[in-house]
Amino acid sequence: MWKIKEGSPQHWALRLVGVAVIFIAVIWVPTQMSTSRVGQFSDAFVLIVAAMSLNLVLGFTGMISIGHSAFFGLGGYTAAILIKDHGWSPGYTFYAAAAVAFVAGCVIALPALRIKGIYLALVTLAVAVLFPVLVKWKKLVWLTDGAKGIDSVRYDDLPVWPIIGELKGRDGRAVFAYWLAFVVLVITYLVCRGIVKSRFGRSLVAIRDNETAAAVMGVNVTAAKVLVFGISASLCATAGVLSTLRTGVITPEGQYVTLLGSIVFLLIMVVGGAGTLWGPIVGGLVYVWLDNTTRGFGSESDGFIGFLFGWADQSPATLILGVALVLIMFLAPYGLVGLFKRLWVKAVVVIPRPAGTPVAVQMAAETVAGDLR
């Protein structure tokens, strides 16, 4: 076992290696991989952003939400309507979608002030079920185009970004979608990290662990719950915008707009590790990889898979995906990040600094000395 002190050169070197690996991977994907692989990473980033937003309310605050598909859809529809009906440039719709979803999230959070646990789950479930119905409501068809949905929502001309330069064709669109999704992902990560590491974040964790105790300690539970739900909704809406721009189509039947979307976001968060910042990232990448791999069995039913599942009338993709996810949860009950941490500490132990900075420790010592005098 390798023991290193927090903040030591070895610790920094280790961090640097981690950052370098991520940096190289992020550059490697759009420059070296096939267009379809780049597209798969873009798809993964969309789901990661949605799962991160859910993690904020469920993983860190303990508010069970099965209604995030509605925020995802709200974002997608806001973008589609603004682009198609009002001629907005797609990039600006991220801000509008986030703002609209923030308001919606705050409103939907109001019941959460009085209920929790399974009851809150039911309320959010109702939101998820209601959203597609609302979109198809006859009185809203003028806005949403009803069950038909809205299509051809896209960048007609791709913006020219510094370094990346001018992009054209499907390769260019894939690379652009990748970087756009990556930027949104990084912003979402920074927002979540900023919240979690802040005083507000600690109050969220306190609410999750013991709401009464948190209130007694001075946490404004009402404001915290409403605010975090609103922020989470707005982040999820940006994922919806990304998804709509990727496919160019949004319909109320779309998988991620329906209840199934909420389940997928939840699954990604749990597989990766709920209540961890990296959980949704790992979960999203693993889920998309597994999903694409198993769906491949549907079109290639020869070989070992064909031998195993040749008896089935249809592709075994869903069955294999389900079994794989169950196995992951069996082997990693705290998610893949939890499993990684458990294995990592067997190899490397980072000894934390003593609590407080040297200055604070010195001040505390002087105070104690003064008191003694």
Add this chain to the structure above:
Amino acid sequence: MKRISKKAIALTMAGALALAACGGDDGGTDAPSTEAPSTEAPTTDAPTDTEAPADTEAPAAEAWAVNTDDCVDPDAANAPIEGSIKIGSAMPLSGGVAATAFAPVKDGFEAYVQWANENKILGDVTIEVQIEDDQYNKDLTPGAVEKLLDSGAHVFSGIIGSPNNAAVRDLLNEECYPQLLALTGSPEWGKAEEYPWTTGILIPYTVEARAYAALIKSQFPDGANVGVFVVNNEFGQVYAEAFKEIAPEFGITIVDEQTIEATDSAPPTAQVNSIASNAPDAILAVPLGAGCATFLGEVANAKAANAGWDPQVFITATCASSLILDLAGPAADGLYTSNNLVDVLDPETAAIPAIAEYIAFMEGLGKGDIVTTAGAGWHTAEMTVAILKQALESPEGLTRASIINAARNFDQVGTLTREGVRMKMNGLTDQFIAESLQVVQYDADTRLFTDIGELITDFES
């Protein structure tokens, strides 16, 4: 310092988003120009196209040809395809009810391609087919199509689902890949000026709705009250809108309109009772899959509960399979529907040599139990290969551009098409390959369909 740097990163990222925002769309369009030669017949939109009588066909002095100038890679669009040609498609092969319903389409498609290769329909050119699984989820279709493009697909055919096709339509038109014979009846596939590389294969819902409206008028010359029951998705909405739009023209008054969610497996008791309370002369029904049977069962219950009420039931062609109608049993007896393909379960039809060969070939592959449901896949593949053959025999030879030109200047019959039905497209004049249909009535005792009136070809342009 640490905080400042994080804020700086966040601001940089937000700035990058703002840069993304600055990218223009501003009303421009990337769709390749579809400028037709000056001798081209006038454009007809989908609804107009479906209404155009047969005798309005404009003489096309010069065949419609796609303009490849605006393609991302015009040379690639006109490059000869030699040795083998790869057809790509995306269909629901896993993930629920849709997979159960549509998996036989894949089997039928692949079976025909195998048959075509064995019989050297394209001579020395081998046909490859790769069908990816998109689980009927439009969010997965772009990934499936990108994978197919990476693996060298030259042409796409038979992608199932309107949103799924719409999700890749811009991509394939920008890249100039033929997106042939989308397996949906949405009128969206008749926009050759905007999307010259995209075509459909099913009879547009608008045409089907008009055929039923005409029959209702002939049965109720003094006007009819009609109840409408539709599935609450794109399919149902387009259908219902089309029917409501033409209803006054045929003296039809819509007295009630009910919907059911596509995912709702419960029988539509309340909806049918609501329709029954208005006692309409006829019901136009657009349910989906197993919903066809539950709807018919509820209509039978409502008829039993309302003595003297015996409406004519017109049900969408997607229910026109004895496999589906068997589930409804006697409740399906006497309903009206339509099709443009033969019923291979009809012994007389099954005895026709070409159809007998189809059935024998499927049985040889161990797929004799799905000859009816696989028929759509077989038919789509057959029309696709016919288009490829026409392109191969054109002066340009087999290229992506010649394939879409062949598709849009096409006139063929298929093994499974009804007698008199022609699968044809004609540039901008006729943008739908299938517009002829036969209204039929179902007999639950014999499990066969009886033709009602003549084959309707009025909608062919």
